Amino acid sequence: MNDDRDLFTGIPFLKPLPDLPVFLLCLTSLAGAAFFAMQVPATEPAVVLPSAALAIATGLLGLELRFRKRAGGPGKEGTPEETLDIHSVPAHISETCLALVERLEEAEEGEAREEIKKALDEIQIGALDPVIERRAAIIHQFGMVAFARFMSAFSRGERLLHRAWSALTDGHEPEASRSLRAAAAAFAEVPPLHEPNRQRG
Amino acid sequence: MNGEHPPYREFTAASLLVSLVIGVAMCAAFTYSGLMLGFTLAGSTIGAILGFAFLRPFGRGRGSILEVNQVQTGASAVNVASAGAVFTIPALFLMGYAGEFSILAAVLAATSGTLLGLAVISPLRKQMIEMERLRFPSGLAVASILKTPGESLDKALLLGAGLLISAVFKICVDWHGLAEGNAVLLPERIDLGPLLGLGPYTSVVFSLSLMNVAAGMLAGRGGLPFAFGAVLAWWILAPGAHFAGWTAGHEGAAETRFLYSEMLRPLGIGVLVGGALMGVLLTWPAIKAAFDSLKRAGVSGGGRDEAPASFIVTGAFLSLALLFLAGWLGADLPLGPALLTAVVGGLWLALAGIIVAQATGMTDISPISGMALIACTLMLLILGDEAVVPTIFIGAAVCVGASQCADMMQDLKTGHLVGARPWKQQLTQLLLTWIGPAVAVGTIYILWTAGEGGRGGFGPGTKLPAPQADALKAVVEGLVKGDVPWDKYALGTLLGGMVSLLPFAGIGVLVGLAMYLPAEITLSYGIGCLISIALGRIRGRAFLARRLVPFAAGLILGEALTALTLSLYQIAGRG
Numbered sequence: 001m002n003d004d005r006d007l008f009t010g011i012p013f014l015k016p017l018p019d020l021p022v023f024l025l026c027l028t029s030l031a032g033a034a035f036f037a038m039q040v041p042a043t044e045p046a047v048v049l050p051s052a053a054l055a056i057a058t059g060l061l062g063l064e065l066r067f068r069k070r071a072g073g074p075g076k077e078g079t080p081e082e083t084l085d086i087h088s089v090p091a092h093i094s095e096t097c098l099a100l101v102e103r104l105e106e107a108e109e110g111e112a113r114e115e116i117k118k119a120l121d122e123i124q125i126g127a128l129d130p131v132i133e134r135r136a137a138i139i140h141q142f143g144m145v146a147f148a149r150f151m152s153a154f155s156r157g158e159r160l161l162h163r164a165w166s167a168l169t170d171g172h173e174p175e176a177s178r179s180l181r182a183a184a185a186a187f188a189e190v191p192p193l194h195e196p197n198r199q200r201g
Numbered sequence: 202m203n204g205e206h207p208p209y210r211e212f213t214a215a216s217l218l219v220s221l222v223i224g225v226a227m228c229a230a231f232t233y234s235g236l237m238l239g240f241t242l243a244g245s246t247i248g249a250i251l252g253f254a255f256l257r258p259f260g261r262g263r264g265s266i267l268e269v270n271q272v273q274t275g276a277s278a279v280n281v282a283s284a285g286a287v288f289t290i291p292a293l294f295l296m297g298y299a300g301e302f303s304i305l306a307a308v309l310a311a312t313s314g315t316l317l318g319l320a321v322i323s324p325l326r327k328q329m330i331e332m333e334r335l336r337f338p339s340g341l342a343v344a345s346i347l348k349t350p351g352e353s354l355d356k357a358l359l360l361g362a363g364l365l366i367s368a369v370f371k372i373c374v375d376w377h378g379l380a381e382g383n384a385v386l387l388p389e390r391i392d393l394g395p396l397l398g399l400g401p402y403t404s405v406v407f408s409l410s411l412m413n414v415a416a417g418m419l420a421g422r423g424g425l426p427f428a429f430g431a432v433l434a435w436w437i438l439a440p441g442a443h444f445a446g447w448t449a450g451h452e453g454a455a456e457t458r459f460l461y462s463e464m465l466r467p468l469g470i471g472v473l474v475g476g477a478l479m480g481v482l483l484t485w486p487a488i489k490a491a492f493d494s495l496k497r498a499g500v501s502g503g504g505r506d507e508a509p510a511s512f513i514v515t516g517a518f519l520s521l522a523l524l525f526l527a528g529w530l531g532a533d534l535p536l537g538p539a540l541l542t543a544v545v546g547g548l549w550l551a552l553a554g555i556i557v558a559q560a561t562g563m564t565d566i567s568p569i570s571g572m573a574l575i576a577c578t579l580m581l582l583i584l585g586d587e588a589v590v591p592t593i594f595i596g597a598a599v600c601v602g603a604s605q606c607a608d609m610m611q612d613l614k615t616g617h618l619v620g621a622r623p624w625k626q627q628l629t630q631l632l633l634t635w636i637g638p639a640v641a642v643g644t645i646y647i648l649w650t651a652g653e654g655g656r657g658g659f660g661p662g663t664k665l666p667a668p669q670a671d672a673l674k675a676v677v678e679g680l681v682k683g684d685v686p687w688d689k690y691a692l693g694t695l696l697g698g699m700v701s702l703l704p705f706a707g708i709g710v711l712v713g714l715a716m717y718l719p720a721e722i723t724l725s726y727g728i729g730c731l732i733s734i735a736l737g738r739i740r741g742r743a744f745l746a747r748r749l750v751p752f753a754a755g756l757i758l759g760e761a762l763t764a765l766t767l768s769l770y771q772i773a774g775r776g
Contacts, residue, residue: 030700031437034716037692038442038464051692059699066704117351125743132334133742136706148332148490155331155617156506163620166266167209169351175209179620 011064019068026061029054070140086131086138090154090190093127097161097184104177113168116176120165128158142193149191157186211267212625219255220275220633223248227280228637232644234768235287236659239668242768243339245612246761248276249346266347270621271629273343274612278630281608282637285601286311289573290642291670292677293593294649295660302590304646306531307597311638313523314550314598318605319634320516321551322558323508323627324492326613332487333706335562336423338416338757340614345754347619356751363755364762367411371763374409379767380774390721401457402443404435404720413722415756416565417729418749421737426708427564428727430715434465461719467686469716470571471693472700476709477556479701508627516631521547524598532591538584539591545583546595549576553599554606560714561607562614563707564726565757568717570669573600577677578685586681593677601638729753 014022036042036051100116131138131154139147160183167175210216227244235241252272257264290307293299329335345352345360352360373386393405417424439460442448451459481488521543529539553572561567576599580592609630616626648665652658659665693713701709715723737745 026703030696031433033692033696033699034433034438034468035441037468037689037696038438039447040463041686042688042692048688048692052695055692055696055699058696059702062699062702062704066702069704125746129742129746135334144484144486145490148487151332152327152490155327159617159620161620162618163267165351166348166619169348170209170262170265172206172209172262172265174206 011060014061014064019065022061022064022068026058026065029057029061033058086134087192089127089131090157090187093123093157094184094187096123097180097187101177101180101184104173104180109173110171113171113173117165117168120161120168123161124158128161138193146191146193150193153186153190157183157190160186207262209267210262210265211621212271212629213268215256215263216252216268216271217275217629217632219252220248220272220629221279221636223251223255223272224276224279224633225636225640227276228283228640229644231280231283232287232641233648233665234772235283235669236291236645236648236665236667237772238768239666241284241287242761242765243608243611244277244280245273245339245343245608245615246346246758247765248273248280249343252276266350266619267621270347270612270616270619271625273347274616274626275629275633277608277612278605278634279637279640281604281634282311282315282601282641284569285314285597285599285604286638286641286645287667288570288669289593289597289600289673290645291649291659291667292673293590294645294656295667295670295674296589296677298590299649299656302594303531304642306527307594308639308642309523309531310527310594310598311601311642312635313520313527314600314602315605315634315638316516316523317520317547317550317598318554318602319609319627319630320513320520321554321602322606322609323516324510324513325488325555325558326507326610326623328484328488329558329562329610330614330617332484333562335559335610335614336419337562337611337614338419338565338753339561339761340611341419341618341750342754342757342761343611344615344618345751346758347615352751356747359748359751360755360758363415363752363757364759365755367415367756367759368763370409370411371760372767375763375767379770400440400443401453402439402448402460404439404457404724406719406721406724407728408721408725410722410725410760411756412565412760413725414729414732415753417726417731418733418753418756420563420726420730421733421745422730423706424564424711424726424730425734426705426711427715427723428730430712431718431720431723431727433712434469434716435720439465463686464689465716466571467689468693468696469713469718470568470575471690471695472697472713472716473556473560473568473571473693473710474552474575474690474713475694475697475699476701476707476711476713477552477559477697478694479698479709480559480707481555483701505624506622508624512627512631517547524595527594527598528591532588532594534584534588534591538588541583542580542591542595545579546576546598549579549595550599550602553603556710557603558606558610559707559710562610563711564714566714566718566722566726567604567607568714569600569603570673571717572603573673574676575690577673578680581677581680589677589681593673596673605634 033051033054036047039047042048042051100119104112104116160179164176164179164183167179227247231241249269252269253264256268293302349357374389377383377385387409389409391407391409394403397405399405442460442464448456448459524546525539525543528534528542529536534542557567557569557572573596577592577596580595584591613623613626616623649656649658659667661671697709697713700712733745733749736749
């Protein structure tokens with residue numbers, strides 16, 4: 001079963017409460033559990049039981065918050081004004097990499113190094129970092145397994161871009177060219193992200 | 202693009218040889234400095250700088266960024282044993298067991314730790330670096346060194362400015378301790394408690410370590426739960442315990458010590474363990490996906506990317522066999538207990554390795570002594586109070602192994618940032634890491650026998666006081682007397698597991714680590730997080746990547762390199 005969201009069903013009687021009070025309740029139970037456990041020694045049932053009960057309450061409230069976050073979608077990170085079309089990023093980077101290979105191979109030795117390194121820096125800041133920063137949002141929206149498959153290929157491509165940068169710095173253009181081609185292939189292989197089945201929720 | 206090029210240099214005979222030379226020198230030197238000063242230093246930064254110095258001048262493509270990355274990886278793989286060994290093995294000498302154990306067995310135990318650490322952590326690279334995106338601030342700083350030859354001038358200047366500021370700051374902070382009669386230029390910490398009229402039960406102390414602040418800067422928002430843990434521990438729980446009357450009989454600084462050592466620290470160890478266990482459970486789908494990709498043995502650009510599964514399984518079995526031999530032949534344990542010791546010790550080492558790697562990845566701080574403490578507690582519980590030698594052996598294996606996990610993951614992070622093949626780095630580690638324990642334990646033995654009558658070469662009252670081992674000796678003696686806070690460990694583990702269910706990445710480990718550490722470290726780190734968040738809001742994300750990261754990396758490097766220089770200065774002064 002790929003949809004790990006189905007593990008969480010929420011606590012019905014907390015449904016009327018907005019998120020903040022639930023979060024504060026969670027922190028209070030966490031502090032309470034830790035407070036009881038602070039006693040030296042904390043072996044008496046009158047100490048252990050409240051501490052354990054509050055710890056379990058913390059866990060349940062944590063699950064409730066987790067459920068709410070998932071049910072509510074990706075949250076602030078994915079709001080329309082900040083929307084990044086994550087689905088199109090890998091293909092776009094792949095195309096850019098192939099264009100950079102072409103530029104590198106057309107140019108005279110050393111001529112295009114700085115230009116391509118600058119382009120790689122732009123890819124990092126403009127395309128790779130925004131996707132990486134939405135890590136939590138991607139997990140919430142598409143599930144852990146889909147994220148892992150996506151990020152595995154994506155990170156391989158990212159590492160190969162770093163390799164191309166290092167090779168260019170060392171003046172080894174054939175390795176930079178190979179790495180850029182391999183990065184293009186890696187980004188082309190990034191599997192699409194599919195919304196998991198929400199029907200059972 | 203026409204020129205003729207030799208193959209791009211990465212994993213080479215030269216990189217292995219230079220790693221070996223630098224690694225052995227650092228391991229012996231840091232073992233010595235650990236016995237004298239009570240702390241050791243990470244080797245990656247020095248490995249990177251010396252790697253360029255050794256290889257780059259020879260030209261013809263030598264000393265490429267990736268070749269130096271291999272040098273730094275290999276050198277720190279050898280050196281990593283110094284931290285684990287110097288904390289544990291000398292305790293056996295100090296407790297009077299010098300003639301009752303085999304040095305070879307101590308080497309075997311430490312070697313099993315380093316190999317098992319390697320086997321455990323290798324398959325988690327994808328999970329920790331690619332999925333969780335742990336920051337590993339020192340790994341990032343080392344990557345900044347490696348990338349220096351190709352960086353733009355403004356980034357290089359920021360790195361240099363950070364390095365210089367941090368170095369000057371560190372010298373000012375340490376000036377007082379460098380020689381008798383030196384004035385206090387800057388204190389080690391600032392305590393705002395008395396200014397605010399607060400008692401010793403509320404710690405509002407900030408360590409004046411720019412490295413610490415810089416680690417927080419690099420973590421940004423993700424590091425906030427760590428600062429929150431300190432606030433919970435020192436501004437809520439500790440005053441609560443005071444006003445409940447649980448610290449009665451302890452006044453002033455003694456109350457702070459009591460709150461820390463008897464309450465918060467053991468509870469923090471439990472929270473760390475529970476947080477790590479639940480973290481593994483919650484991210485299991487991603488870990489499984491990462492393992493699946495290992496089975497496919499991903500290749501890119503004409504070579505293997507990941508360690509093959511056979512490498513991991515063989516490494517794990519080999520190291521467990523060594524651990525068994527260390528207990529059976531080296532500590533005279535019967536067959537059954539020796540097997541049990543190897544299995545339980547190995548399992549704990551695996552978990553401790555994950556905890557230490559995660560904590561280092563999130564905060565740059567390693568809770569290694571807490572992990573060794575649990576290892577010793579478990580062993581004394583299984584083997585009985587008389588079994589001090591095998592207990593320390595397992596403690597050494599856990600210390601060395603968990604340090605190996607953190608060091609390796611940090612080097613893999615550096616490798617990721619410069620585009621190295623992880624498998625090449627893992628191979629370098631495998632080929633070199635087993636040498637470290639022999640160098641570190643051998644150095645300890647030689648220094649011990651250098652004393653009068655062939656013994657007593659280090660310990661309290663000598664010029665090598667071995668403070669860490671002396672502390673472990675006190676702890677083990679306490680454990681033998683039955684002084685084990687099981688209640689705190691158990692309730693902390695439950696609490697850590699439950700806290701980890703909150704929808705914040707790594708919160709269990711971060712809160713546990715914050716309780717485990719003195720407030721001054723955690724609060725300074727929190728300042729760094731707040732600086733990063735504020736700058737991100739004011740100047741935007743690109744500013745953080747282009748300006749803050751190289752500057753913070755410089756701050757980390759400046760303090761690390763200055764600490765090394767000052768250590769050498771102190772050793773020379775005492776020698």
